Amino acid sequence: MTKAYAQFPVTIVMHEDVNLLGEVVVKGNRPSYKLTAEGLQTHVQGTVLSKMGTAEDVLKHIPGLQKKNDAYEVFGKGSPIIYVNGRLLRDLSELDQLKSEDIKNVELITSPGARYDASVKAVVKITTRPIKGEGFGFDVRSGYNQWEYAGFVEQLNWNYRRDKLDVFGTVYYRKSEGFDESRFTQDVHVDTLWHQDNYQFAKTNQQAFTNIAGVNYAFDENNSIGVKYTLKANPDARYHTIFNSDVYADGMHYDYLANDINATAYYNPSHSVNVYYKGMAGKTEIDFNADYLFDKNGDNTIQREESSNKEDRVVTSTNTL
Numbered sequence: 001m002t003k004a005y006a007q008f009p010v011t012i013v014m015h016e017d018v019n020l021l022g023e024v025v026v027k028g029n030r031p032s033y034k035l036t037a038e039g040l041q042t043h044v045q046g047t048v049l050s051k052m053g054t055a056e057d058v059l060k061h062i063p064g065l066q067k068k069n070d071a072y073e074v075f076g077k078g079s080p081i082i083y084v085n086g087r088l089l090r091d092l093s094e095l096d097q098l099k100s101e102d103i104k105n106v107e108l109i110t111s112p113g114a115r116y117d118a119s120v121k122a123v124v125k126i127t128t129r130p131i132k133g134e135g136f137g138f139d140v141r142s143g144y145n146q147w148e149y150a151g152f153v154e155q156l157n158w159n160y161r162r163d164k165l166d167v168f169g170t171v172y173y174r175k176s177e178g179f180d181e182s183r184f185t186q187d188v189h190v191d192t193l194w195h196q197d198n199y200q201f202a203k204t205n206q207q208a209f210t211n212i213a214g215v216n217y218a219f220d221e222n223n224s225i226g227v228k229y230t231l232k233a234n235p236d237a238r239y240h241t242i243f244n245s246d247v248y249a250d251g252m253h254y255d256y257l258a259n260d261i262n263a264t265a266y267y268n269p270s271h272s273v274n275v276y277y278k279g280m281a282g283k284t285e286i287d288f289n290a291d292y293l294f295d296k297n298g299d300n301t302i303q304r305e306e307s308s309n310k311e312d313r314v315v316t317s318t319n320t321l
Helices: 054-057 094-097
Strands: 033-035 041-042 065-068 071-074 081-084 103-107 122-129 137-145 150-162 164-187 193-218 223-233 237-249 250-269 270-281 284-294 297-307 313-320
Touching: 041 193, 054 065, 054 103, 081 094, 094 164, 094 193
Parallel strands: 081 122
Antiparallel strands: 033 041, 041 103, 065 071, 103 122, 137 150, 150 164, 164 193, 193 223, 193 237, 223 270, 237 250, 250 297, 270 284, 297 313
16 A cells, blocks of 8 residues: 655654564484494485485495395495494394494594504495394384395294393294396307307395394493304205207308206305304404304205207206315
8 A cells, every 4th residue: 555645754663573483493414324434334224214214225325335145245345344233244144134223333444553454455334223122022123025026025023121231032934936037158269260149047045034032231331241142044045047049150150059957056054153242342343253063064066058050968966065
């Protein structure tokens, strides 16, 4: 609204208008990453990383760390050693048994100090969140995946806590099937130019049973000791591979090779025991791990090769580890 005045001066009076705020909420986001003296620490608890699934899924998202085949590598450093709450990890399959929501943080050490062996170029330290309360508790995890074949995971974790004592265990079962199909060529330049057109189809069928039991005792915030026993009893794993190859010599067809390979990997029950102590003696840090492992397995392979121009053959091999 506009109002005109013909007389001057004009006096304008403004009145105070007070609004009382009932509540003020200030929100902030904690950084997920923090530089340390030796590397990079990634905060997991309360972040999107805690919803990834397992520790294996979390490590895939740690900067500078990548998984190649069945091993982890740190860029420019090679394979790291991995600790979980001060216990040296000997079997990487345990990462699939640790839930991401139980992880507090992951520290990637790219410049290990003198407390590590000289051959150690990188270290991954996983720290789990403290579980509050005493008494008996358990949780169940189930997972299912479907591609060309179905696979699933069943896991039961249990523990009993009282004061500074923690007794724990895990029952784990995994079943997986899969296949790989590929076509590739190969040239060998010698006196004769050998050229091969190859086709490969590989199918696998695997199962895994794992039983874990252990106990930890924390003397105080900086000193703890524990022992862990792991029993693995895996059924035989079966592998079937078809490998066919058209062979050419200096551009002329030389032979057609059809290979049918059936392999069975057999496993005897394996036993492993880990004893660790992590603590401080004055200003000296103590990190002690001792392991015992008994594992015996092997495989039988039968390869049948049919040739269009040469003799057929059957190759049988047996390996024991």
